[in-house]
Amino acid sequence: TQLLEQSPQFLSIQEGENLTVYCNSSSVFSSLQWYRQEPGEGPVLLVTVVTGGEVKKLKRLTFQFGDARKDSSLHITAAQPGDTGLYLCAGVRNSGNTPLVFGKGTRLSVIA
Amino acid sequence: KAGVTQTPRYLIKTRGQQVTLSCSPISGHRSVSWYQQTPGQGLQFLFEYFSETQRNKGNFPGRFSGRQFSNSRSEMNVSTLELGDSALYLCASSNSGGLNEQFFGPGTRLTVL
Numbered sequence: 001t002q003l004l005e006q007s008p009q010f011l012s013i014q015e016g017e018n019l020t021v022y023c024n025s026s027s028v029f030s031s032l033q034w035y036r037q038e039p040g041e042g043p044v045l046l047v048t049v050v051t052g053g054e055v056k057k058l059k060r061l062t063f064q065f066g067d068a069r070k071d072s073s074l075h076i077t078a079a080q081p082g083d084t085g086l087y088l089c090a091g092v093r094n095s096g097n098t099p100l101v102f103g104k105g106t107r108l109s110v111i112a
Numbered sequence: 113k114a115g116v117t118q119t120p121r122y123l124i125k126t127r128g129q130q131v132t133l134s135c136s137p138i139s140g141h142r143s144v145s146w147y148q149q150t151p152g153q154g155l156q157f158l159f160e161y162f163s164e165t166q167r168n169k170g171n172f173p174g175r176f177s178g179r180q181f182s183n184s185r186s187e188m189n190v191s192t193l194e195l196g197d198s199a200l201y202l203c204a205s206s207n208s209g210g211l212n213e214q215f216f217g218p219g220t221r222l223t224v225l
Contacts, residue, residue: 097167100157
């Protein structure tokens with residue numbers, strides 16, 4: 001059983017469309033991170049959310065941490081081909097030196 | 113600051129052989145973690161080293177081992193390679209803050225024939 005479930009697994013959309021991807025768990029996390037990975041590269045950290053209900057914006061990307069700190073969402077407005085990649089969420093279950101738990105990711109393809 | 117570097121980038125081995133992968137973290141980062149990424153299982157945590165000591169370990173067999181040197185550079189070794197070990201091996205360094213934010217290298221693509 002995956003501790004962090006991401007949905008959808010795959011998403012293919014046209015340039016200019018909006019989309020939301022989800023990261024869900026039955027466990028509580030002290031913080032949650034989102035990464036984007038492009039082919040042939042390692043994941044790159046986009047954002048970290050810490051407080052339940054927190055919303056962070058990064059240009060056209062909006063990240064939200066659930067009130068109960070069990071889930072998160074990433075909303076992209078007016079998607080562009082440069083947004084194509086694998087989006088991974090990762091959580092810290094307890095504060096301190098515990099390893100991150102990763103979801104399997106959402107593979108996004110934005111077609112021009 | 114230079115990013116995380118990994119060598120080699122690509123590697124082809126045969127079953128039964130062993131392999132050593134190398135990782136140089138971001139300057140000043142004392143924590144180095146290793147992950148295995150496959151299409152089926154996603155990103156799975158192998159182990160973490162901090163100040164030359166293994167601090168956390170994932171659920172992998174003993175054929176997977178690692179070490180960290182005094183300059184924080186790290187190596188991981190896989191002995192008696194199996195076909196299922198074919199994967200992208202990612203190294204990440206962290207500044208050891210409570211958020212455990214990972215800075216990844218580009219990975220080593222290992223193919224076992």
